Amino acid sequence: MKTIIIATDFSASALNAARYAASLSKQLHARQILLYHSYELPIATEIPFPENRDAHILHEKSITSLNNVKTAISDLCAEDTTIEIFTDDSPIIMGIEQLSKQYPDPFVVIGITGKSRGLTALIGSNTISIVKSVSMPILVIPNESSYTIIKNMVLGCDLKEVSETSPVNTIKSFMHALNTKLLLLNVDHDESAHFNPDSITEQYNLHKLWDNEIPEYHYTDNSDVALGIMEFAKQHASGIVIIVAKSYGFFEGLFHKSMTRKLALNTQLPLLILKEAQQKVHQ
Structure with a gap:
């Protein structure tokens, strides 16, 4: 960048x-x-x-x-x-x-x-x-953020249309420029969905997109998406939290006041907000 x-x-x-x-x-x-x-x-x-x-x-x-x-x-x-x-x-x-x-x-x-x-x-x-x-x-x-060397970044994943919407090239550009590790995180509160055929397919697609970057894959249970992301980021001493802004689904509430307030007020971590990809990513 x-x-x-x-x-x-x-x-x-x-x-x-x-x-x-x-x-x-x-x-x-x-x-x-x-x-x-x-x-x-x-x-x-x-x-x-x-x-x-x-x-x-x-x-x-x-x-x-x-x-x-x-x-x-x-x-x-x-x-x-x-x-x-x-x-x-x-x-x-x-x-x-x-x-x-x-x-x-x-x-x-x-x-x-x-x-x-x-x-x-x-x-x-x-x-x-x-x-x-x-x-x-x-x-x-x-306002509370102060810069320290960024050693890893957390990317929130919703396991919906992963191949079609993930801005892979942009995220890789940041990763490579910063020489940092990527932690992929899915926050969910529906255990039955973990075994849904669609979810399994999306997990496969997620690995297909990212395995060559040698990331870490994490799954956590939390009914509050923002809180789940921030707690994980703090536990793993992450430098940046990446959010892919979609028009539907897991992060559709990101720009609603309640979600934005939670994200802004519950962390000192910078938020890197990316638009979803406009077409399917081929890897």
């Missing part, structure tokens, strides 16, 4: 996410970090907003703040990693997508505030929209 796009609103959570991403860039051997801020102008109302309407002032303030963040994280990056700053008045999702087209192998880093503000997150209420709408991988950094 050559390019890290850090979306920031200059909050404490945003700075923490930027510091984490800068430190991670060494392990990833990233070529560049792009610091991005959207100062999207408010919709015109009867109430005057003289400063907000002055795009030039907002732009200059954003440049100054971005340079401050750049200074704060420069010492955390490898010497050959470049840091560039970008700011405009595009809607945040559009701005991120446009930026991603200009650089190779990008992923986005955003932060969340943690327990005190729950779902109120970096770039305000737009965080969930970013996770749902942005096409590239998104690394969500809880």
